[in-house]
Amino acid sequence: MEAAEAAPEATGGGGLSTGRKLVPWSSWAEWRLVRDGLFSPSPIAALRRIAAWRSRGSLPVPVDVTAAFVEIRLRDPFFRGVMAADDALESEEMLTMLYSMAIMRLVNGFVENPHKKTGYSISDLAEAVGIPRVLVDIRHESSHRNLPSLRLLRLAAIKAFDWLKCIYWDSQTNAIPDLQVEVRSKLHEINHFLKGKDSKKAKPGSKRKRPEKIISRNIKYVRRLYYACPSEVASVILEFLLSGALEPSENSDVQQTESSDVDQSADIHNQISNNDMKTIVTKLSEKEPRLLLGILKSVIETIETVEGLENKGESNACLPAKMEILCSHVLWIVTKLKELKDSGCIGLVHEIGVLSSDRNAVPRFCLAKLLRKLLSLSIIGERCIIDAALVLIDMTTNNVKKKLLQLPMLPLGRLSTDSTLPESKEIESVDKATEKLEMFKSRLKQKDLCLAENGTGASLNTIVPEKRNSWSTTKSWTPCPIGMIPCSFSSAAVLPTLDVDDDELNDDISEQHENFHSDVHTERNEHYSHPEKQLDVEIIPEISRPSPEYEISDMPELTFPLKGRLLVGGVWKVVSEEELLFIKSKMKILL
Amino acid sequence: MAGASPSARAEVVVPSDWAAATAAVSSETAPPVVIVCGPKNAGKSTFSRLLLNSLLPRYGRVGYLDTDVGQPEFSPPGCLSFNFVEEALTDLLNPSLRQSERCCFFGDISSKRDPETYLNCLFHLYDYFVEKYRSGASEPLPLIVNTPGWVKGAGFDMLVEMLRYICPTIVVQIRISVQSKNLPDGMFWLDCGQTGPKMINIDAPFHDALNRSLLIQKDSYGMRERRLIEYFKQCFANDISLATNKELAYALTSLPPYEVSISDVMVIHLHCQVPPSEVWHSLNATIVGLAISCGTAEAGIVRGVDVQRGILYVITPIPLEHLQSVDLLLQGLIEIPKSLLQVRGCVSPYMPTNVLHRISERDINT
Numbered sequence: 001m002e003a004a005e006a007a008p009e010a011t012g013g014g015g016l017s018t019g020r021k022l023v024p025w026s027s028w029a030e031w032r033l034v035r036d037g038l039f040s041p042s043p044i045a046a047l048r049r050i051a052a053w054r055s056r057g058s059l060p061v062p063v064d065v066t067a068a069f070v071e072i073r074l075r076d077p078f079f080r081g082v083m084a085a086d087d088a089l090e091s092e093e094m095l096t097m098l099y100s101m102a103i104m105r106l107v108n109g110f111v112e113n114p115h116k117k118t119g120y121s122i123s124d125l126a127e128a129v130g131i132p133r134v135l136v137d138i139r140h141e142s143s144h145r146n147l148p149s150l151r152l153l154r155l156a157a158i159k160a161f162d163w164l165k166c167i168y169w170d171s172q173t174n175a176i177p178d179l180q181v182e183v184r185s186k187l188h189e190i191n192h193f194l195k196g197k198d199s200k201k202a203k204p205g206s207k208r209k210r211p212e213k214i215i216s217r218n219i220k221y222v223r224r225l226y227y228a229c230p231s232e233v234a235s236v237i238l239e240f241l242l243s244g245a246l247e248p249s250e251n252s253d254v255q256q257t258e259s260s261d262v263d264q265s266a267d268i269h270n271q272i273s274n275n276d277m278k279t280i281v282t283k284l285s286e287k288e289p290r291l292l293l294g295i296l297k298s299v300i301e302t303i304e305t306v307e308g309l310e311n312k313g314e315s316n317a318c319l320p321a322k323m324e325i326l327c328s329h330v331l332w333i334v335t336k337l338k339e340l341k342d343s344g345c346i347g348l349v350h351e352i353g354v355l356s357s358d359r360n361a362v363p364r365f366c367l368a369k370l371l372r373k374l375l376s377l378s379i380i381g382e383r384c385i386i387d388a389a390l391v392l393i394d395m396t397t398n399n400v401k402k403k404l405l406q407l408p409m410l411p412l413g414r415l416s417t418d419s420t421l422p423e424s425k426e427i428e429s430v431d432k433a434t435e436k437l438e439m440f441k442s443r444l445k446q447k448d449l450c451l452a453e454n455g456t457g458a459s460l461n462t463i464v465p466e467k468r469n470s471w472s473t474t475k476s477w478t479p480c481p482i483g484m485i486p487c488s489f490s491s492a493a494v495l496p497t498l499d500v501d502d503d504e505l506n507d508d509i510s511e512q513h514e515n516f517h518s519d520v521h522t523e524r525n526e527h528y529s530h531p532e533k534q535l536d537v538e539i540i541p542e543i544s545r546p547s548p549e550y551e552i553s554d555m556p557e558l559t560f561p562l563k564g565r566l567l568v569g570g571v572w573k574v575v576s577e578e579e580l581l582f583i584k585s586k587m588k589i590l591l
Numbered sequence: 592m593a594g595a596s597p598s599a600r601a602e603v604v605v606p607s608d609w610a611a612a613t614a615a616v617s618s619e620t621a622p623p624v625v626i627v628c629g630p631k632n633a634g635k636s637t638f639s640r641l642l643l644n645s646l647l648p649r650y651g652r653v654g655y656l657d658t659d660v661g662q663p664e665f666s667p668p669g670c671l672s673f674n675f676v677e678e679a680l681t682d683l684l685n686p687s688l689r690q691s692e693r694c695c696f697f698g699d700i701s702s703k704r705d706p707e708t709y710l711n712c713l714f715h716l717y718d719y720f721v722e723k724y725r726s727g728a729s730e731p732l733p734l735i736v737n738t739p740g741w742v743k744g745a746g747f748d749m750l751v752e753m754l755r756y757i758c759p760t761i762v763v764q765i766r767i768s769v770q771s772k773n774l775p776d777g778m779f780w781l782d783c784g785q786t787g788p789k790m791i792n793i794d795a796p797f798h799d800a801l802n803r804s805l806l807i808q809k810d811s812y813g814m815r816e817r818r819l820i821e822y823f824k825q826c827f828a829n830d831i832s833l834a835t836n837k838e839l840a841y842a843l844t845s846l847p848p849y850e851v852s853i854s855d856v857m858v859i860h861l862h863c864q865v866p867p868s869e870v871w872h873s874l875n876a877t878i879v880g881l882a883i884s885c886g887t888a889e890a891g892i893v894r895g896v897d898v899q900r901g902i903l904y905v906i907t908p909i910p911l912e913h914l915q916s917v918d919l920l921l922q923g924l925i926e927i928p929k930s931l932l933q934v935r936g937c938v939s940p941y942m943p944t945n946v947l948h949r950i951s952e953r954d955i956n957t
């Protein structure tokens with residue numbers, strides 16, 4: 001409580017200064033990886049990353065010089081150990097020069113600017129900054145007199161290295177804000193005051209500020225944190241949503257209210273009940289609708305992770321329950337999204353003018369991408385996911401909605417959980433595949449129409465493009481910071497993984513963003529620019545020619561009305577198992 | 592750029608020796624090749640603009656070889672360019688952006704990092720000009736060459752090489768009152784005994800009370816940043832309000848970028864060695880030159896990289912049809928303007944807070 005109070009917005013609370021600096025790293029996680037690499041026995045990967053940083057400019061002097069010392073050490077047999085001592089990579093003279101130069105650059109890098117400005121002597125300034133005296137002497141010796149001895153230089157290099165670690169690497173480490181702790185404490189505080197409304201009467205005058213003010217201040221703060229690190233904040237919120245749901249809500253409620261009055265700081269790891277959390281998220285998303293997209297992305301990614309665990313056969317009693325909760329959150333978030341959309345707080349990509357210079361314009365998201373993602377989840381059978389998809393479909397134009405609602409498959413999915421027969425599973429998956437295909441196609445048709453109207457889309461009637469243009473304008477772009485890209489389904493801004501795929505040395509550095517996509521994406525690569533065409537060309541002709549319209553024929557209600565049938569070109573056709581398998585294999589590529 | 596001009600333009604007073612110099616150049620019998628040189632901030636660019644305007648009435652079109660990569664006249668920073676100009680410049684005090692006929696992306700704001708490449712770019716552009724506009728049957732085109740203000744040390748050597756290669760018909764040297772900062776008098780680039788071109792010496796136009804030429808200190812960092820901002824403003828139609836940098840920055844985040852497959856372009860690092868595994872770490876959210884293998888270049892921002900899908904997202908004012916032949920991304924050291932990276936709610940990840948930047952005394956004591 002005190003800590004939160006002592007961090008008012010004016011001074012940029014919690015050490016989050018408002019001053020921003022251009023740096024060559026894209027996140028503090030990347031910076032930490034390089035730091036750990038440099039101070040580890042195998043610094044090669046870190047040195048490579050610093051080479052990339054150097055090419056971007058704006059590399060801080062301490063990073064530059066530390067890298068220099070590490071690189072020289074790699075060449076010095078003295079530091080490489082007995083084994084390597086035989087092969088003299090560098091002569092002693094060469095090493096002497098390397099060390100001297102690095103030390104010279106260290107001293108100059110720290111005191112040159114103040115030296116020019118103030119006119120104080122280098123040694124005075126160095127003393128003020130705390131540079132070890134021996135480094136200043138070596139700088140003087142090697143620039144004006146004889147080169148110092150290699151023995152002295154090695155000692156000095158160790159000193160310099162330690163000094164850099166202390167003055168830069170450790171200090172910076174301490175200065176990085178712990179986002180998770182901050183978000184947690186803010187959420188708790190919001191929760192505390194939201195619930196405190198009733199209990200306030202009990203002890204009047206104990207609060208100096210009105211709770212509403214404190215709440216809105218904290219909401220603003222969380223929003224700022226979200227701008228800084230969207231995925232981290234979203235995952236913390238999701239964590240709360242999950243932990244709140246797994247506990248019996250009443251219990252944690254009681255626990256929460258009791259503890260919060262006693263000691264605010266202790267309950268940072270306590271749960272906030274699910275309902276309270278939903279209220280908080282609602283309040284947050286009213287201020288920042290994009291947060292909702294961020295959380296949705298987190299939820300869907302978690303679902304996919306859990307799916308992955310289940311597929312690996314890791315049986316865990318918690319998994320089904322967790323999955324159920326996750327799915328219910330998807331539904332809840334999508335419902336919220338619709339509410340926000342209806343109230344005009346968030347828009348769809350194609351509805352509002354593509355470009356706006358107005359910073360206060362409503363954020364947008366791409367409905368089609370999100371819908372496609374939901375339908376491609378293998379747990380599409382889950383009731384909540386279907387409902388969520390339906391809510392999304394509800395947001396589309398009436399035309400599409402009507403068509404999709406006519407599809408009798410959606411309720412069928414619910415049967416899937418009970419059925420164990422391989423054959424019925426097969427059919428079910430084909431049904432789902434068909435449904436997805438149909439939905440996808442109608443979306444594409446619609447999108448294509450839009451594009452054709454705008455005159456920007458290439459004609460999709462041409463089956464094979466005569467000349468492939470390598471450059472094109474991105475379709476359905478959602479605003480996101482420079483250096484980030486919109487998430488492929490939630491439209492939230494994500495920091496892309498920048499590691500080159502086939503480089504194994506880099507695996508340790510690669511961050512966990514979206515790596516579960518990689519196998520799908522590589523398959524899609526060459527067809528990326530024309531996924532629509534691929535759909536028309538490759539899949540459909542295998543079965544039959546599609547008719548231009550995609551109308552759904554009326555079907556009598558049977559027990560298994562769709563067994564062995566596939567909706568092709570608006571007609572339910574009987575298809576063989578091979579054909580089904582073929583379609584199924586292709587579906588992976590499409591979705 | 593446009594902001595300062597209306598009031599400033601009224602104050603343009605052409606000194607008498609400048610007027611005499613432009614008159615002398617434009618009354619040459621043959622279309623001249625003029626090199627304008629002198630120390631930095633002496634007024635080379637301003638004089639070149641004036642000269643351009645005075646040559647236009649007689650020739651109708653003038654070539655302009657822009658060799659100052661720090662503050663180019665028509666292209667974004669880091670470029671050398673050949674320009675074909677047909678209409679007079681309205682703003683004599685400020686540079687204006689225009690589409691170059693041929694442009695080389697050198698990728699740094701000074702030639703010092705790679706003098707050889709710099710001179711090769713320059714020679715390439717000059718050869719292009721000679722071949723297209725001086726060797727045909729039609730009347731040769733006059734040429735103005737604006738040079739960088741780096742006239743000492745290696746900069747002087749480069750200027751000498753440039754003068755020897757181009758063999759101008761007229762050299763205009765602008766001199767300032769601090770003699771030690773000026774170029775040597777006379778035809779300093781020739782061995783003694785050789786006959787050289789016509790030399791015109793003029794004074795820098797700004798004088799103090801004692802009638803000494805003054806150097807005007809320019810905020811070159813700010814000028815470059817404003818120039819890049821102007822350049823990327825061209826991505827948008829005029830009807831979008833972009834009065835402030837913040838509005839431009841926001842518009843850039845929401846502008847659907849161009850996309851290109853990673854396999855369709857080659858990345859070249861002009862001034863640094865970058866391991867192949869780190870190439871996207873190096874390129875994301877930086878300014879690059881967009882070049883055709885053997886030809887002209889423009890600038891763009893790599894605004895995002897999707898390595899899994901193999902797509903680069905690029906922002907540039909170049910129209911799509913001109914982009915199709917672009918197959919090279921050249922990364923230099925042109926820093927992206929910070930104001931383009933920080934928009935409320937859309938701050939680039941490369942602009943964090945809590946950065947320990949300089950170690951100051953205060954940090955030591957605590």
